[in-house]
Amino acid sequence: MTPLIKALSTLALVLVLGGSALAQEYVKGEVVKVDAKQQKLTIKHEPLTNLDMPAMTMVFVVAEQGLLDKVKTGQAIEFRADRVNGRITVTDIK
Template sequence: MKILIRAFSTLALALAIGGSALAQEYVKGEVVKVDAKQKKLTIKHEPLTNLDMPAMTMVFVVAEDGMIEKVKAGQAIEFAADRVNGRMTVIAIK
């Protein structure tokens, strides 16, 4: 049953973000903190024009669990973000 729930959750997330990662503008940022347990990244970033947000440091959830394992605090990244289910979400990392 847990596998079925996870599969449906993954499908719902994929449908929610659709092809957004391909259409999104990547911005530069620096990972300030990684919270693997909560699946959150604190990122100091450039302006997010697609979200009409100035440069700042803020907390994002990640769209996929594997993203957390790819980064560490102090690392420079390029990422795309969007609102997914009302939450600021990292949808792609280069």
């Protein structure tokens, strides 16, 4: 493989990976309900542009149990959500 082809391949990979990371941004919301047993959060949120969803209140599964420890009902949060195994999932909370 020539150096030019290697460089272009690397650049293409960086753009693809970087683009997907940029698409997933933090969204403001308010925790309406915490269901630790089912590992779910009900969140009233702003539009989720990466998922093409309008602002609404909906139930999300969480990617890991530790995310539930960060929140309580009525708390304002900023979070990331994405499709994971076909389910809309909260992947991070700050």
